[in-house]
Amino acid sequence: xxxxxxxxxxxxxxxxxxxxxxxxxxxxxxxxxxxxxxxxxxxxxxxxxxxxxxxxxxxxxxxxxxxxxxxxxxxxxxxxxxxxxxxxxxxxxxxxxxxxxxxxxxxxxxxxxxxxxxxxxxxxxxxxxxxxxxxxxxxxxxxxxxxxxxxxxxxxxxxxxxxxxxxxxxxxxxxxxxxxxxxxxxxxxxxxxxxxxxxxxxxxxxxxxxxxxxxxxxxxxxxxxxxxxxxxxxxxxxxxxxxxxxxxxxxxxxxxxxxxxxxxxxxxxxxxxxxxxxxxxxxxxxxxxxxxxxxxxxxxxxxxxxxxxxxxxxxxxxxxxxxxxxxxxxxxxxxxxxxxxxxxxxxxxxxxxxxxxxxxxxxxxxxxxxxxxxxxxxxxxxxxxxxxxxxxxxxxxxxxxxxxxxxxxxxxxxxxxxxxxxxxxxxxxxxx
Ligand code: UD1
Numbered sequence: 001x002x003x004x005x006x007x008x009x010x011x012x013x014x015x016x017x018x019x020x021x022x023x024x025x026x027x028x029x030x031x032x033x034x035x036x037x038x039x040x041x042x043x044x045x046x047x048x049x050x051x052x053x054x055x056x057x058x059x060x061x062x063x064x065x066x067x068x069x070x071x072x073x074x075x076x077x078x079x080x081x082x083x084x085x086x087x088x089x090x091x092x093x094x095x096x097x098x099x100x101x102x103x104x105x106x107x108x109x110x111x112x113x114x115x116x117x118x119x120x121x122x123x124x125x126x127x128x129x130x131x132x133x134x135x136x137x138x139x140x141x142x143x144x145x146x147x148x149x150x151x152x153x154x155x156x157x158x159x160x161x162x163x164x165x166x167x168x169x170x171x172x173x174x175x176x177x178x179x180x181x182x183x184x185x186x187x188x189x190x191x192x193x194x195x196x197x198x199x200x201x202x203x204x205x206x207x208x209x210x211x212x213x214x215x216x217x218x219x220x221x222x223x224x225x226x227x228x229x230x231x232x233x234x235x236x237x238x239x240x241x242x243x244x245x246x247x248x249x250x251x252x253x254x255x256x257x258x259x260x261x262x263x264x265x266x267x268x269x270x271x272x273x274x275x276x277x278x279x280x281x282x283x284x285x286x287x288x289x290x291x292x293x294x295x296x297x298x299x300x301x302x303x304x305x306x307x308x309x310x311x312x313x314x315x316x317x318x319x320x321x322x323x324x325x326x327x328x329x330x331x332x333x334x335x336x337x338x339x340x341x342x343x344x345x346x347x348x349x350x351x352x353x354x355x356x357x358x359x360x361x362x363x364x365x366x367x368x369x370x371x372x373x374x375x376x377x378x379x380x381x382x383x384x385x386x387x388x389x390x391x392x393x394x395x396x397x398x399x400x401x402x403x404x405x406x407x408x409x410x411x412x413x414x415x416x417x418x419x420x421x422x423x424x425x426x427x428x429x430x431x432x
Pocket of ligand 1 (some may be wrong): 023024026102103125132133134135171172173174189201316338339340424
């Protein structure tokens with residue numbers, strides 16, 4: 001199993017190209033199941049989760065071809081993925097595949113909407129809280145699906161097609177909104193989604209569906225209207241920049257000090273997080289191609305943060321921000337409102353000498369002057385990168401074990417950091 005070795009204490013200086021967003025690429029790839037035309041996705045990141053979803057789609061009969069540039073090629077662009085779901089050979093998504101990645105459960109919506117039937121294993125994914133799918137199933141039932149749960153599988157049927165309806169989510173859910181958007185696009189009549197997620201990835205999916213012929217208005221607000229159509233066609237769409245990757249590197253620079261331009265990204269995708277970073281004493285400016293992050297000399301100020309659905313501070317940056325706060329001047333209170341138990345990084349950060357205590361849904365971080373490198377273990381995708389952030393500023397050597405979590409969501413993390421002066425290397429299985 002790969003590990004990453006980091007020697008802390010180097011400032012980051014240079015340019016980091018930001019990849020396409022994992023959390024947009026996944027629902028966009030799943031949307032290929034809605035059409036017998038060819039869906040071409042550009043700027044798709046090279047990630048383990050993307051490869052896993054290609055396998056899952058392949059199991060349903062989706063053909064794929066890939067081409068594109070690699071990091072280091074000029075100009076930087078992600079891969080281009082051509083997906084062709086003309087011949088669906090299987091409407092079952094088996095446990096062995098779905099249990100590896102939670103988002104793959106969303107295939108239930110396009111399979112049901114286009115073929116009238118889907119059998120999908122209940123999901124797995126990151127171990128952060130219980131993460132049920134009740135709202136997703138509620139949305140499909142509102143659209144007229146018959147849902148049965150049998151031996152760990154959801155069996156959804158709509159032999160006469162789905163029917164437009166009003167779906168009012170009791171809580172903001174990104175996955176629920178994706179599922180409702182895809183299913184309603186091919187339903188008979190109109191659908192109103194209330195309390196819809198406003199995340200940029202929802203807007204990206206809606207933009208792509210519109211290119212495919214869907215009739216959607218209001219994506220990016222809490223109320224989305226969809227007028228169902230009988231058929232969707234192929235399209236070409238470029239995946240939006242990864243706001244979580246952007247925020248992660250911004251926090252890494254705030255942590256080590258230095259001066260880095262994050263390229264191919266946009267501040268409006270993560271304004272709440274950038275505002276918080278400025279309060280910590282980090283300079284954030286917009287450039288023609290991205291965002292410039294600088295911190296010189298002065299220390300890191302402690303700031304309190306509460307995670308919220310977009311446009312609030314993202315839960316997917318909570319662990320990274322906690323990493324930053326471990327070295328702040330003063331005390332920071334970090335409240336997690338989206339997922340319970342999303343604090344697995346706390347005990348690992350403590351191994352660097354961080355002072356963090358938990359009070360229910362809030363972590364109280366007393367900043368310390370120095371962190372010391374340590375062997376640590378990646379527990380989930382975002383938690384693991386908070387350990388990298390701590391390691392970049394810690395004295396001495398850190399070994400991060402179980403980096404497969406990082407490979408799920410961060411494209412060539414070590415290359416991007418090394419290009420900015422960090423001392424980071426991957427130790428392949430059996431090495432070092
Ligand atoms: C997506 C993101 C994930 C991010 C999360 C919140 C992807 C691939 N993943 O996850 O990185 O952290 O949004 O921004 O895009 N809930 C229920 N019942 C449901 C569905 C959700 O109770 O049926 C709860 C969840 O447990 C959680 C909250 O609603 O407390 C929000 O979850 P949701 O927005 O659905 O997260 P995901 O779409 O799974």
